[in-house]
Amino acid sequence: MTDWLRRRLNGLPPPVRQRVRRLWLSLVPIGQCAIAAGAAWWIAVNIFGHPQPFFAPIAAVVSLGLSLGKRWRRSVELVAGVTIGILIGDLLVSQIGSGTWQIMLVVALAMAVAVFLDNGPLIPMQAASSGVLVATLLPPGGVGGFHRAIDALIGGVVGMIIVALFPVNPAHRARRDAAGLLATMRDSARTLVSGLREGDADVVASALESARGTQEAINEMRADMRGGREVSTISPLYWNARERLARISATADPIDNAVRNFRIIARRALGMTQRGEPLRPEIVDILADVGEAFEVLREMMIAKPGEEPDQADAARVLRTVARKAKAELVSDSTLSETAVMAELRSMLIDMLMIAGLRRSSAMATLR
Template sequence: MRPRLHAWFLTFPAILQTRLRRLWLSGGPILQCAVAAGLAWWVASMVTGTNPAPFFAPIAAVVSLGLSLGKRWRRSVELVGGVVIGILVGDLLVRQIGSGTWQVVVVVALAMATAVFLDDGPLVPMQAASSATLVATLLPPGGTAGFSRAVDALIGGVIGLIVVAVFPVNPAHRARRDAAGVLTTMRDAAWRLADGLRNADEDEVFGALEDARATQGAITQMRADMGGGQEVSRISPLYWRSRERLERISETADPIDNAVRNFRVLSRRALSMVERGEQLSEEVIEIISDFGYAFDILRAMMMADPGDFPDQSDAAKVVRRIGRRAKRSLADEASMAETATVAQIRSIIVDMFMICGLKRTSALAQLR
C-alpha cells in the first residue's frame, strides 16, 4: 500500500509535494499543540478557576511547544519568566506614573531591559514587553488580573511539557530521518561531481557544489531535531531507554556537518580546475564517485533499526575500502591543485569514519 501511495504522491506538482511533505512532517507537533491548547484551557478555566476567560493558558501551551522539538523545556521557562517580569515591572511602574503614551514607552523599555539583564533567551523580553503593555493599557494595577495571567502562563507551560511526556513524537525517528536526508543529497552530489569531472562539464560540477550548499538548512534542522530528541528522551518515560541511542545519533551531527563542508571545498577546487582546463586522474575521480556509495551506506545505517543491516561496522567497512585507495601516493608527481584535492578527499573520509562512530584519532589511523 505504501509504495502505491508514494507513486501517487509523485504524480503531484513539485511545489505541492514540498508543501504536503512539510505538513506530514509537522503533523505530530501540530497534534501536540492542539491537545495541549485544549487541556490548558480546560485546566485553567475549570480546575483552577483563577480566570473566567484564561485565553493565555492555551497560548502559552502552544508557544512553549511550537513545531520544533528542541528546547521546549527552555521555552516554557522563558515564557513564564517573561510574563512574571512584565507584570511585576508594569504593575509597580503604572502605580507610580499612571497610564498613557509615554508611560507605555517607559514600561516596555524597563520590562525588556530587566528581562535581558536576567536572561539571554529571546522569548523572555518579548513576553515581558507584552505583559507590561497589558498592565499599562488594559489591566488595572494592583488587581488580580495580572496574577491570573501569570498563573495561566504557568499552567500552559506545564501542560505543554506533560503533553510532550505522555504523547511524544518519536525522537529517534525524526533525528535519523533528518540525517538520512542530508546524506542522500550528498550521495547524489558526489555522483554528479564525478560525472562533471569525467566530462569536464563545468555546469555539472557547479550543480554539485550548489546541491551541497543547499543542505545548510537541512543540517540546521537536523541539529535542532537531534537536540530535541535528547530532550524528549529525558522528559518522556516512554523513551528513557532510548537515551543512549539518541546520544549516538546526536554524535553524528558534527561529522556530517564537517563532511558536507569539506565536500563543498572539494567541489570548489574541482570547479576551479575545470574552469582552468585541468584534469584530475581517473583514479581520483573514481574515489569521488565511490563517495556516493559511501554516503548511501551511511544513509542506510542511519535509518536501520538496532541490529539490522547495515550497522556502524558495516558502513565503516565500505569507507575503509575507499580509504585504502585514497593513499598519499596519489599526489606523487601531481599538480598542486590535484595534491590539494587528494588531501581534501582524505579529510572527507575521516569525517565518514566519524559518522560510523570512530573517534578522530582512530579515523586518522585508518588512513595511515
C-alpha cells in the same frame, strides 16, 4: 495503504509535495499544541477558577511550538517573561495610568529587566507583550496580575506534561534529517564525478551549488537531534532510546565536517576544470566510490535497530575506499591535485566517524 499514499504524494508537483510533507511531519507537534492549549485553559478555569485565563493556552502553545528543541528552556523563558511583563505593567499602570508614553515606559522597563536577567530572545519579547496587554486591555493590579502569572505557569507545565505523555518519536526526525543530508551528498558526489569525467565546468559547479545549499538542513538536523535527546529525557516512553539518540547525535559534527570538506573539494575541482587541468582518473574513481559510500551511510541511518546496513557494514565499505586513497597517488602531482586528495582523505575520516569509528581509529585507517 501506506504505499498507495506514498505513490500519490510522489505524483504531486514538487512545490505541493514539499508542503504536504512538511505538514505531515508537523502533525504531531500541531496536535501537541492543540491538546496543551485546551488542557491549560480547562485547568485554569475549572481547577483554579480564573475567569479568562488566556495566558494559559498562549503559554502552552509558545512553550511547545513546532520545533522539538529547547522546549524546557522555552517554557522557563515564557513564564519568566510573562511574569516580568505583568508585574511591571501592573505596578506602573496602577500608578501612572495608561496612554502612549505609559506604554512606551512599560515596554522599555520590561525589556530592560528581562535583558538584564537573561540573554535569551524569548524573555524580552514576552515581557514586552505582556506589559502591553496589561497597559492597554487588562485591568491592572490586585489578584488579576497574580492570576495571569499563575496562568502562564499552568501553560508551561501543561506543555511539558503533553510532551511526556504524547511525545514525537525522538529518533525519527534526527534519522530523517541525517539521511536527507547524506542523500544530497550522494547526489552531489555523483554529479561532481560526472562533471569531472566530462570536463564540464557547469556540471561541477552544480555539484558545488548543491553542497553549498545544505546549511539550513544541517541546522535543522542539529536542532532536531537536540530536540530528540530532550524528548528522550522528558518522556518515560522513550527513556530506552537515550543510547540510540546519543549515537545518532554523535554523527552531527562528522556530517557537518564531511559536507564542508566536500564543498572544498568541489570548489577546487571547479577551478581545475575551468583551467582545463585534469584530475587524475584514480582520484575521480575514488570520488565515485565516495558517492556510493554516502548512499550506504544513508541506508545505515534510516535502518531500524537490527537491520542492515549497520555501522559495521558502512565502516567496511569506507575502509575499502580509504585504502584506495593513498598519499602516493599525488606524490608527483600539482598543488591543486594534492589539495583535492588531502581534502578527500579528510572527508573519508569524517565519513568513517559517521559510521561509528573514533577519530583516532579513522585516522589510522588512512595512514
